[in-house]
Structure formats: C-alpha cells, structure tokens
Amino acid sequence: GAVVSQHPSWVICKSGTSVKIECRSLDFQATTMFWYRQFPKQSLMLMATSNEGSKATYEQGVEKDKFLINHASLTLSTLTVTSAHPEDSSFYICSARTGSLEDTQYFGPGTRLTVL
Amino acid sequence: SQQGEEDPQALSIQEGENATMNCSYKTSINNLQWYRQNSGRGLVHLILIRSNEREKHSGRLRVTLDTSKKSSSLLITASRAADTASYFCATGPDSNYQLIWGAGTKLIIKP
Numbered sequence: 001g002a003v004v005s006q007h008p009s010w011v012i013c014k015s016g017t018s019v020k021i022e023c024r025s026l027d028f029q030a031t032t033m034f035w036y037r038q039f040p041k042q043s044l045m046l047m048a049t050s051n052e053g054s055k056a057t058y059e060q061g062v063e064k065d066k067f068l069i070n071h072a073s074l075t076l077s078t079l080t081v082t083s084a085h086p087e088d089s090s091f092y093i094c095s096a097r098t099g100s101l102e103d104t105q106y107f108g109p110g111t112r113l114t115v116l
Numbered sequence: 117s118q119q120g121e122e123d124p125q126a127l128s129i130q131e132g133e134n135a136t137m138n139c140s141y142k143t144s145i146n147n148l149q150w151y152r153q154n155s156g157r158g159l160v161h162l163i164l165i166r167s168n169e170r171e172k173h174s175g176r177l178r179v180t181l182d183t184s185k186k187s188s189s190l191l192i193t194a195s196r197a198a199d200t201a202s203y204f205c206a207t208g209p210d211s212n213y214q215l216i217w218g219a220g221t222k223l224i225i226k227p
Contacts, residue, residue, distance in 0.1 A: 093159070107158040
C-alpha cells in the first residue's frame with residue numbers, strides 16, 4: 001500500500017525558533033498533500049492543501065506566514081512553523097492523495113511539536 | 117473543517133463483543149471513509165464506501181451507508197484488544213479533494 005513518512009516524529013524547541021516538518025510519499029507520487037493539526041482528544045483540523053508546484057491553499061484562520069508550506073516535488077511537502085510559540089504545540093499530521101479514483105488519503109505517522 | 121458527528125464519543129466493551137459506531141453528516145457526499153488512529157499515531161484508512169453503495173465488508177469490518185438519513189455505521193465484529201483506538205469518519209471529497217472529518221469515537225476493548 002501507499003506509505004507516507006514524516007520527519008521528525010517529535011521535536012522540542014524553544015519559543016521563537018522555527019521548525020521544519022517533512023512529509024514524504026515513499027512509493028507513489030502525491031499530486032496533493034494535506035496538513036492537519038490535532039489537539040488532544042480532538043479530531044483533525046485541516047490547515048492547508050498543498051499541490052505540487054503551486055502555492056498552498058490555507059484554511060480560514062490559519063496564518064500562512066506562520067505556517068509555511070512548500071510542495072517542491074511530487075513526493076515531498078514541508079511545513080515550517082516560524083517563530084514558534086507554546087500555543088503552536090500540537091500534533092501535526094500530513095496526508096497524501098494518490099490521485100486514484102478511490103480518493104483515499106494516506107497519512108503520515110504525525111509529528112509531535114512541543115514549544116517551550 | 118468538520119461536518120460529521122459520531123456517536124458514541126466513547127465506547128468500552130469486552131473483548132469478543134461487537135462494537136458499533138455511527139457517523140452522521142450534513143451535506144451530500146461522493147464517498148464516506150472510516151479511519152483508525154492509535155494513540156499518538158497517524159491515521160490508517162480502513163474502508164471507503166461510495167454514495168451509491170449501501171453496505172461494504174472488509175474482514176471483521178462492516179460499513180453501512182444510508183444517504184437518505186445522511187448516516188453511516190461501522191461495525192467491528194469479534195473485537196480484540198488491538199482494536200482499541202479512535203475511529204473517525206470522513207466524507208468527501210470536495211472540489212479540492214478535501215475530506216470533512218467527524219469528531220471521532222474512542223473505542224476501548226477490555227481484555
């Protein structure tokens with residue numbers, strides 16, 4: 001099946017620093033990748049939709065200057081949390097769409113970000 | 117964005133029993149998908165049912181879809197401790213290929 005990896009799996013950083021999270025589709029080309037944020041015991045909140053070679057589409061209320069998304073290739077999308085603050089601490093999950101008729105999203109294992 | 121509501125929010129049953137979770141949604145859909153999430157992990161796709169299908173099986177999973185009631189159910193038969201997880205329904209996709217997520221049901225299987 002389609003495999004999506006995320007790196008790092010967890011990161012702890014100081015307030016004010018920037019953190020980059022990578023999302024890779026390992027055995028397929030992902031025309032579309034999605035970035036989600038999940039708070040404890042809550043469902044996924046879509047942050048942005050990323051298409052290869054074009055600017056990401058951000059959901060309402062998500063600051064595009066704070067959460068920079070780069071989808072440089074069909075197998076890699078990155079999310080950079082700039083000038084991170086404690087309120088940015090969360091579980092960040094990416095998913096990728098294979099483009100098949102099934103419309104299934106395949107998810108990475110997630111990245112736990114803790115900002116001190 | 118979220119449009120789905122799942123019930124129950126939490127379900128605790130004995131190993132071997134059947135577990136049923138329900139999902140309701142608000143708008144018309146192309147398909148409905150069920151995912152599982154183990155604590156602190158990513159999501160695993162379980163099953164997809166299209167809007168013109170009424171029932172689908174995969175191993176111990178049985179999914180039903182009632183588009184007239186805008187609802188779906190996920191049945192896990194002969195539950196195992198390893199089935200302990202949160203289960204989410206998602207509908208879609210929309211024109212941007214986005215899924216719309218339910219709030220999830222936390223399932224605990226007691227050994």
